[in-house]
Amino acid sequence: MVLVCGVGESQPSLSVEISSSGRREAPRRVEKMNVEHEVTLLVEEIRRLGSKNSDGKTSVKFGVLFSDDKCANLFEALVGTLKAAKRKKVIMFEGELLLQGVHDNVDVILLQE
DSSP, X not given: OEEEEOOOTTSOEEEEEBOTTSOBOOOEEEOOOOHHHHHHHHHHHHHHHOEEOTTXXXXXXXXXXXXXXXXXXXXXXXXXXXXXXXXXXXXEOSSSOOOTTTTTTOEEEESOO
16 A cells, blocks of 8 residues: 655655555655656657548557657656556547557557647
């Protein structure tokens, strides 16, 4: 179990872990991810790497996103960012999770132009 005590928007949060036996573990600093910012960056990268599909929406193959050097440096967890963007209905793709190799040919479609 992790309890996160927010200090401020731009500062890291303090996280205290409690073991299953109820003992409190040593506190540690956790960087709070800005999901909105990550999704915005993802939209920009889809526009950069993608092209218009037959429906007029911008689309890019997952393998193209995953193997792009800029995306690799930009996103610490591309799959997590894709999942968050899908949950916010910014993008769509088939399935719940995309894996390198297996899903390289799956289209990631931008829903908001």
